[in-house]
Amino acid sequence: MSDPVLKINHLTMQFGGVVAVDNFSMHINSGEIVALIGPNGAGKTTAFNAVTGVYTPTSGTINLLGQNITGNRPDQITxxxxxxxxxxxxxxxxxxxxxxVLTAHHLRKTSNIFTATLRLNASEERKMREDTDALLRKVDLYDLRDEIATSLPYGKQRLLEIVRALATRPKLLLLDEPAAGMNPQETDELGAFIRRIRDEFDLTIFIIEHHMNLVMEISDRIYVIEFGKQIAEGTPSEIQNNEAVIAAYLGGDDL
Amino acid sequence: MSNTTQKKTLSKEQILSAVIVLVFYVAVFIAEQTIPSTSMLFTVLKKGATYALVAVSMNLLNGFTGIFSLGQAGFMLIGAYVYAIFTIPLAQRASVYQYYNGGIVQTTLPVFIAMILAGLVAAFFAFLIGLPVLRLKSDYLAVATLGFAEIIRAVFQWDKIGPLTNGSNMLRLFPTFNDFNIRNASGEVTIYLSTLVPLLISGVCIALIVLLINSTFGRALRAIKDDEIAAEAMGIRLSSHKQLAFCISSFFTGVGGAMLAMYQTTVQAKSFTTAMTYEILLIVVIGGIGSVTGSCISSFLFVACSEWWLRFLDQKHMIGNFEVPLLRNGFRLVVFSVIIMIVVLFFRQGIMGTRELPDLFRKRPTDRKKGRGIKA
Known part of the structure; x- marks a missing residue:
């Protein structure tokens, strides 16, 4: 079997005396949708930030398709x-x-500042614009093409952020609470959308989410962390019946 | 002045804008041939052209990249000195550098080469300073660049490097704007170009900046301004983009400094004060942060007000036997400050907001074809 798309080995993220992520290991196989859940402040976003290079891990390694990417800058990782x-x-x-969305196409550009200023990159720029329009059509955002992004309704902004990430043509897509603030109908649509882009764009998806219905519906596997430590891992049905998870979410002193 | 576009076809609004710019240049040319060259109009146009270039360069950083730099006076100083040092005719060097045996630089470059060199040296200094300073954020960066400008001003007056900079003495006798006039054999001016040429130099530089802003690279800069973290997550390398923007802005500020030297006819480090940076900053704010057109318009208005239109406030006026109160030397600055306060308090967006010249002709004022419409 080929390398997992993402493999985190013994990741520890420490800020002064606070250990936000503590010796956390996980992997995601190609084509999987894997969720990372846990109570507020459990270190989920910190783990994301370590994977995307916003933070440099205190210790541990992160591998993308077998390549060690620990310590790379965010733009390199993208x-x-x-x-x-x-x-x-x-x-x-x-x-x-x-x-x-066009800006997200930049990472494949070959023009430099001089060729760009003197418009010697016109064909490349045209190609980026065509690709952007094609992508917007594909995800049904073309009608909103010329709207200022932040004037869109909240749900559409969330959607646009995902589309913008797609434009970088990732192998692995990290979604940090994509359903936050969405109403139930939008959340349902989002679930279908995430599955759809996984298939259409040949993606592997790593998602942080608090909407349990969504998580249980779309995830292949789930990791649960609390206080930076992994407390469970498994399929949605395994997690739903895991006592440690129930205790972490509902509180309980019987552990 | 944005008469450029990604698309091959120019829109109606852009053509109209290009025509306006052209008409402006033709009008200046005609005015220059007909109105006596001592008119304040030309002083304003010359200095306005200089300030417009520097203001647009500053806007490239503040308005389009989100780097709040206050080093403008320092980079102008470098530009002015480099230009002056390399253009003083050999025959005059002995008298200019009278305390330093004619100085160490003994080459004289053509005016335009020297202007480009002025920009390059300013950009080089920007590169060195950018390495540490651009890691800082907002206010800290502003303070650091401000400090740099002050240090540069002091260093250039240091008499140990006098053979290069003439110490705290003036540099003079280099070619000025008046040397652009075409003279006949007997030395009389046949065609006046001393205002048109600076306006053209400034116009070409600003056009280049506009091309840059509207390019793929410029879009990356705007992304950085909007959200650094998101820009980075889209694969845009922050440090190299910021460094490049800083160097390019400083290049044009350096060229602006060379133009200021030509306008002033003399250069002395002590005149490049922090107040000069604040003037440029005011121009950018009054014109609209993020509008090249706004910076251009407001620099001419600013210079006209400070040099010309408000001058009468500094003189005593008598109506019959009644002396108008308050009018005295220095009152101009009071009125000027009040005007600025009014603008900043009540017209936060400045004259243009983030609109450009072509946007003014669009039917719907909120038609954001370029994505830089007025903020709600």
Whole structure:
């Protein structure tokens, strides 16, 4: 069997005296949708930030398709094939929907500042624009193409952030609470959308989410962490019946 | 002045804007041939052209990349000195560098080469300073660049490097804007170009900056301004993009410094004060942070107000036997400050907001074809 898409070995993330992620190991196989859940402050987003290079791990390694990417810069990691969305939406606020997605195409550009200024990259730029339009059509955002991104309804902004991440053509997509703030109908649509892009874009997906219905519905496997430590791992049905998980979420002193 | 676009076809609005710019240049040319060259109009246009270039360069950093730099006076100083040092005619060096045996630089470059060199040296300094400083954020970066400008000003007056910079003495007798006038054999001016040429230099530089802003690279800069973390997550390398933007902005600020030297006809380090940076900053804010057109318009307005239109406030005026109160030397600055306060308090977006010239002709003012419409 080939290397897992993502393999985290004994990741520890320490901030001063606080250990946000403690000796956490996991892996995601190609084509899987894997969820990372846990109570607030469990270290889920910290783990994401370590994977995407926002933080350099205190110890441990992170491998993408067998390649060690620990300590790389975020832009390098994106170029290697990991794209992400953010818990609090981070769209380019002065840009249109189209430009937001277009900017994500930049990482494949070959132009430099001089060729770009003198418009010697016109054919490349045209190609990026065509690809952007094609992508927007594919995900039904073309009608909103010229709207300022931050003027969209909340659910659409979440969606746009995912689409922008897709435009970097990742192998692995990290979604940080994509359903946060969505109503039940939007959440259902999001679940279907995540499955659809997994199939259409040949993705592996790693998701942090608090909507348990969504997590249980779309995940192949689930990791549960509390206080930075893994407390469970398994299929949705295994997790639902795991006592340690129930205790972590509902509280309990019988452990 | 944005008459450029990614697409092959220019829109109606862009053509109209190009025509306006062209008409402006033609009008300046005609005015220069007909109005006496001592008119304040030309002083304003010359200095305005210089300040417009520096303001647009600053806007490239503050408005489009989100780097709040206050080193403008320092980079202008470098540009002005490099230009002056390399253009003083050999025959004049002995008198200019009278305390330093004619100085160590004994080459004289053509004016335009020297201007480009001025920009390059400023960009080189920006590169060195950028290495540590660009790691800082917002206010810290502003303070660090401000400090750099002050240090540069002091260093250039140091008499140990006098053979190069002439110490704290003036550099003079280098070619100025007036040397752009075409003269006949007997030395009379046949065609006046001393205002048009600076406006053209400034225009070409600003056009290059606009091309840059609207390019693929410029879009990456705007992404950085909007959200650094998201930009990085999209594969945009922050350090190299910021460094490049900083160097390019400083290049054009250096060229602006060379133009200021030509405008002033003399260069002295002590005149490149922090107040000069603040003037540029004011121009950018009044014009609209993120609008090249705004920076251009406001630099001419700013220079016109400070040099020309408000001058009468500094003189005593008598109406019959009644002396108008308050009018005295220095009152101009008071009025000026009040105007600025009013602008900053009530017109936060500046004259143009983030709109550009072509946007003004669009039917719907909120038609955000370029994605940089007015903020709600």
């Amino acid at each position: 170029k290697l094939g990991i794209a992400r969305t953010f818990q609090n939406i981070r769209l380019f606020s002065s840009m249109t929907v189209f430009e937001n």
